[in-house]
Amino acid sequence: MIRKNKQALTALVLAASVVTSGFSSLSASAEGGDQTVHWTREQASNIVLNQDNTLPYTDIGKLEKLAPGYHVWDTWPLLDRDGNIASFKGYKVIFSLTAPSDVLPGKVHDIATIRYFYSKNGKDWTLGGELFPKGTALGSRQWAGSAMLDGDQIHAFYTATGREGEKQLTYEQRIATATGKLVADSKGVRFENWSEHRIILEPDGKYYQTKEQAQQGEGGGYAFRDPMWFKDPKTGKEYLLFEGNSGGAVGERALEQEYVGSPEYARQHSVPTGAVHANGNIGIAEVENGDLTKVKMLPPLIEANYVNEELERPHIVVKDKKYYLFTDSHINKYAEGLSGPEGMYGFVSDSLIGGYQPLNGSGLVLANPPANPYQAYSWLVLPNLNVVGFAHFGNLDGMSIGEIGNQSPEFQFSRFGGTLAPTVKLSIKDDRTKVEQQYDPGWIK
Template sequence: MNTKKFMARNVLLTTAIVSTLSFGFSSAASAETAGTSNWTIEDASKIERTDDTTAPYIEPDFEKMAPELHVWDTWPLREKDGSIAKVNGYYVIFSLTADSDLLPGKRHDVATIRYFYSKDGKSWELGGKAFDTKQAYGSRQWAGSAMIEDGKLNLFYTATGRKGEESVTYEQRLALATGDVEANGKGISFSNFDHSIILEPEGKYYQTEEQAEAGDIAYTFRDPWFFEDPKTGKDYILFEGNSAGTPSERTLDRAYIGSEDFQSSFDFVNEDFAKLFNGAIGIAEATNDSYTEFEAMEPLLEANYVNQELERPHIVTKGNQYYLFTNTHEHKFGPDLSAPDGLYGFSSDQLTSGYEPLNDSGLVLANPENHAYQAYSWMVLPNGKVISFYNFHDLDGKNIADLGGTSPEYQMSHFGGTLAPTLKIALQNDRTKVVNEQAPGKIK
């Protein structure tokens, strides 16, 4: 749809420019050197909660934004340049959802992307399913990102499993749904979608499912996040993946451990087990203007021997710096490390190389020690706000791994399933700090 037709349908597209983490690059493109960065054992061994990196406790007297639904991974509708979009006066967020009468641990097997809209960017009204799931790829759809351009919605998602599969499978492919936007005084809706598979793992840079099944812990290829590089104007997707190859093909690069001084005093607890931790943050460049074809590039970051899953990667920019963020769980760290569920981050003055951990270790945000699972799936917005969802709370000292042995009633009563309070972080050079807590789901 061209812009004139879009305007004729009473859809006014404006950009809410919100900026403590603003795009501030010089218009001149700078030369880049590609090269995968390592999150090392030495880096991750420095992880510890501090006042600057610990979120406040979330009181359990909360109201669910949609009582009939579990709501978890959430992302806002953005402009192509990454700023938060406002369409005919509405902000929009997309979330993974499932019926609230389902056990929380089963929600991933039936996940559906729904959307909410709001005039003020914090009071959300349920719009419905983002698209007809019968037309989408996968037996269910997992998290991604959303961008509006020339009146078209570009909703990137993870196509998980296959239509018609006899039992639940975990194949993951990156997909795009492109549709029309309808907005009026009563709300906002989307229609006329075309779906495309835009990228699958190729086995050279990113592990295929077949390679993972040769002895690895798990397999990931998900969470497509659109990014327009403000230095060059080129378009990319970031995603979660794993370093390519099978465990038997994997060899230790001493650089995975850290500096030479650290290497000299380090001994693996179990090197054979540690090699199964091969998380990576991937990147691919768009090769057409419709965002249906991408070419995989070397990973931005690998966590070999350190961490197995680097979820929902995304970038914000400030000054001349790229700030790369990702989420992971405590049980995804290798046997030589102990670290919390948290938001982790890295910075570089180049998009494709040179990333160093924020706060020395990478930890940007963790739950309080006594409420270690209260929130998850943090996403940093261009204005420094951080959204997440209210996960498992007040577990009476239980580890999250113990929940499977508790009653269904216990699991249901201790799962939040709604947006958590928004946090605001300050970001200065390679340091971060939690500044304050705001209303749940507040993005404005």
């Protein structure tokens, strides 16, 4: 049962009355110790689009398809074990979620398959095929992940969604891995000798919400996906970042001061009861003894309780000895009483664990232009601060994304990008970012 209004208001009054010299608007979670910090309603309320964070307008209809015959969306590059863009015998490799181009855009996630592309110049990509041999990957379909190359061995991480062989489509999400061999020769690039696929992470119900917990009470979402491999250059330790939701059912989540912000802000702003359904977080797990099949789950790095429901595809770039943590979110995933664009958001800290502050005061790093609010999504910042994403929906003439599924198939196909969006150059100085320029779609420098 959802907390009653009176309970939420009581919590807010308590939050507003607590004044201590050590209070910070981005305070640490008591349970997570110094690790978990909160993206607060106060910080998110500062989101404003400006020339530094707004992308140029993209005419979706004029973009060339990366893979004619397929829709392409979430994309990630092959990295080496030091976290750089890998080059193997002169080839770069990227991986994308794909589906046949005759599938309606709203159905692509139901049949998503990981395919790969390779290129020598990072601009002109050749479709290699499916990453895994048919029938070997876990889940009824596979969602986004990451890949790391060590010598000629590829370590692939992905989201196993649903269960293989299920008769009715489900949205259970687990994190899986497999190891294979990368081969490059006169015939192109291919993968061989895959190991058995293994599940290495599932939500624990404490820090990360299970599917069963998410189904208790109306509203809210469920996520345990998007594993992103990361090596800490300061320590040499390896980790997986992932998207999750804060553990527990909706009815167990009371409003806390650290979700709101400063006492001054809390005194002036009430929190709608329905905001309880927003509980997105960014999780982390540590690789044990260099064995990439064994990872130890840690408390979340970021929680967005009462702020945002989805913090997708989290990843870290280290620059000037600072850790820049990026994530993507949608317009319709903000908690009641808050608003923000389809955009990429970011936080900065002097250490991998703890201390994250929102970039640009609000967290917003880049956003689609108001005239084309859904033109791109699923951005990923590369080590050189180039940002890749995919072309989503364009030229909707004020229509919300929730209305697209009610339109004719012809309308949907004509407005859906399903290919890579223009690459964007980002600059960063301390806790400030700026969109500098735009390159050709899919340019992996």
